[in-house]
Amino acid sequence: MARAALLLLAVGVSCQPAGRGAPAPQGNSGVTIRVNQLGxxxxxxxxxxxxxxxxRLIASFRVVDERDRTVLGPSAADAxxxxGSCAATYRLDFSMLDRAGVYRIVVAGxxxxxxxxxxxxxxxxxxSLLAYLREQRSGYNPVFRDSVHQHSDGVLVDHPTRSGEFIPVSGGWADASDYLQYGATTAHATTMLLLAYRDHPEAFADRFQANGLPAANGIPDVLDEARWGLEWLLKMYPEDDLxxxxxxxxxxxxxxxxxxxxxxxxxxxxxxxxxxxPCTGKPQGLFEYKNRSTGLASTAGKYAAAFALGAGVFQGRDSAYARQLARRARAVYALGAAHPGVCQTAPARSPYFYEEDDWADDMELGAAELYALTDEPTYFHAALQYAALEPVSPWMGQDTARHYQWYPWHNNGHYEIWRTGGDSARRVVxxxxxRGLEAVTRRARNGFRIGIPFIWCSNNLLASFATQAHFYRRMTGDxxxxxxxxxxxxxxxxxxxxGVSMVIGLGTTYPRTPHSVVAQQLHLQLTGGLVDGPVYRSIFEHLRGIRLLEADEYAPFNTGFIVYHDDxxxxxxxxPIMxxxxxxxxxxxxxxxASPLRACPQCGDGATLQRRRSP
Ligand SMILES: [Ca+2]
Ligand SMILES: [Ca+2]
Incomplete structure (x- = not known):
């Protein structure tokens, strides 16, 4: 591939704007049946x-087994x-079929x-998803079996008095197919890994070592990965006020x-x-472009949550490490409380940055995790107060949002308040x-029942929506x-x-040519990576530097208001996005x-025994 083309490609930032239209659509009168490829x-x-x-008018469908015998139907197809590109959609409900097996759905030929x-x-x-995070590791990288940026990270910039000082911050994960690393996304990812283990430990195996190379080490791999994130975050918070x-x-x-x-x-x-x-609380950018940072709390809250959760999770495995995490959690939370506002990512030569606008959600989560760790009611009351500042993630119900404007895309703090709170707090959260779920589902009357705005990284929004819906169902039984x-x-x-699985390597039809140097140059499958997902045609067509490099195999399905290209x-x-x-x-x-229908509003968290309830 021509280097010039590649340079153009490389101008883009993960999930960020630069475009040309998709190939002309091809005529196709076909009917396709889309299913969950995992099952x-x-x-x-x-x-x-x-x-x-x-x-097309479609009245009914059948389900057949492997010997082509009808096991369900004819049942009504729901128009x-x-x-988008689908002139007509139908929902085919085969929930009644509950016997394990392999089937096919037959409709209109x-x-x-x-x-x-x-x-x-x-x-x-x-x-499987953890494989992608291992591949993204900075510092020692198990895919390359070599160091990545081990000696180059990093030199302090944009600091009022200490710019130019070397601070050792090697580690963590590259944010996407570029090699930038962000505290906000890393802390959120680390938190989700820690929560995944806390709530569903039986879902994870032990096949890899701490350094990411194959071989069991007695630690679930999700904790090896979470610790990789925590170690970097500790480096990124080296002093109480830095x-x-x-x-x-x-x-x-x-x-x-x-x-x-x-x-x-x-x-x-x-x-x-x-x-x-560093977070400075002021607009940042070394060159022409500046972000709109106003404080430290958005980042501080996220670090506090990850540290406090880590302290709880590692308490029984490495108590000295847990104590260190607990100390850092308290310190960084205090720093955030003293400096409310957002700390956005810093642009350099391009105008793009992560435009996070909310920080109360982050401080809420930090406070809730510190309460779970320490039992100190001050944290619980603070969590409730922060929660009231942003009850609903503001993108929910909207047509659009700026890049990472309301991040994380679901407010995990509400669930954490529910886990430790009394009845009235539980009802509130x-x-x-x-309210958030209702706002999204009001926009989801289409055949796919999808109500998110198709902004950059739309798959992030779907993962967050599914997370919030899961929490709500568990909390209420509704x-x-x-x-x-x-x-x-x-x-x-x-x-x-x-008809594409958005996770590389999972399902039968998934991205084969993701936007990634590693995948392209090494012919490596980035198993486990969730890709950005479809965007509004209007976004795709206004981005700079995007050029499709091969014929679009999905062209017939790229004629509508949203587009996706495996290119x-x-x-x-x-x-892929970390x-x-x-x-x-x-x-x-x-x-x-867990069986999805067995919600348990009265039993606290299912995976770990609830220690207490606040008054
Ligand atoms: Ca392991
Ligand atoms: Ca936020």
Whole structure:
């Protein structure tokens, strides 16, 4: 591939704007049946979706077994109107079929791919996602069996008095297919991994060592990975009043090269040291463009949550480490409380950055985790106060949002308050979640039951929606949103117009040519990586530097208001994302071990015994 083209590609930032239209659509009068390619649990809702590229009247469907015998139907197909490239959609409800087996759905002369029904359809899936995080490791990298940026990280920049000082911050994960690293996304990912283990430990195996190489080490791999995140976050918070937020910047995008020989030049020579940015509470950017930072709390709250959770999870395994984490959790939380406001990522040569606008959600989660760790009521009351500042994640019900404007995309703090709170607090936070779910599902009357805005990283929003719906169902026993929760999961695993599983290596049809240097140059499958997902056509067409490099195999399905391309050139829809992958690991762990219908509002958290309830 021409280097010039690759340089153009590399201009993009993970989940970030630069475009040209998709190839012209091809005529196709076919009917396709989209299913969850992992399968369905016997006791869960089960729906397939028909996408007809031209208007079709479909009355009924049948389900047949492996010997072609009809086991269900004819049953009514539920007309659900047009959606994107689908001129007509139908929902096919085969929930009544609850016997394990492999089936096919037959409708209007079309036959679906095999559909598996079994208790274990999600078994091992969360662990599969961890493979992507190992591949993304900075510092020692188990894929390269070599160091990545081990000696270059990093030089303090944009500090009022200490710029130029070397601070050792090697480690963590590259944020996406570029090599930037962010405190906010790393802390959120670490938190989701820790929660996944806390709530669903039986979903995870032990096949890898702490350094990411194969071989069991007596520690579940999800904790090996979470600790990898925690170790980096500790380095990124080296002193009580020095909170580091970002390693590298968009000058990273100058070259399309492997992380082991990254030749980006930050002013200290090609392949030289990388800059590390502190939170300053002021607008940041070393060159023309500036972000709109106002405080420290958005990052501080996220670090506090990860440290406090880590302290709880590692208490029984490494008590000295747990004590260190607990001390850092208290300190960074206090720093956030003293400096409310957001700490956004810093742009360099391009105008793009993560435009996080909310911080109360982060402080809420930090406070809730500190309460769970320490039993000190001050933290609990603070968590409730922060919760009231942002009851509903503001993107829910909206058509659009700026890049990472309300992050994380679900407010995990509400669930954490519920775990430790008394009845009235529990009712309050459950209602907060309900309002958000209601706002999304009001927009989800389409055949796929998807109500998110198709902004950058739309799959992140679906993972968050599924997480919040899961929490709400567990908290209340109310299954009102279960159809939408399963629709989000089904969408991510192939029940979407393109029939693509959005996780590399899972399902039968998944991204083969993601936007990744490592995948492209090493011909390596980035198993476990959740890609960005479809975006509005209007976003795709206005991005700079995107050029599809091969014919679009999904062209017939890219004629509508949203597009997706399995093309190395499309960094807007086909780039794996670290934080969304970690969030999805939580969702998949839950579905691997628990029957989706057995909510338990009275039993506290199912996986760990509840120690106490606040008054
Ligand atoms: Ca392990
Ligand atoms: Ca936030």
């Amino acid at each position: 369905y649990r016997p006791d869960a809702p089960k729906r397939a979706v028909v996408c007809a590229l031209e208007p 659900a109107g047009p959606f 079309a036959t679906s791919p095999p559909v598996r029904i079994a208790d274990d359809v999600y078994r091992g899936a969360a662990d 909170l580091l937020n970002q390693l590298g910047d968009d000058r990273d995008h100058t070259f399309w090269d492997l992380p082991v020989n990254d030749s980006a030049d930050y002013g200290w020579g090609r392949g030289g040291r990388r800059p590390v940015y 459950a209602e907060y979640y309900r 299954s009102t949103y279960l159809e939408y929760e399963t629709a989000a999961l089904d969408w991510l695993f192939g029940s979407n117009p393109w 190395v050139g499309d960094y807007s829809t086909n780039e 934080d969304g992958t970690a969030n999805l690991a939580y969702v998949l762990a839950g579905w691997a071990v």
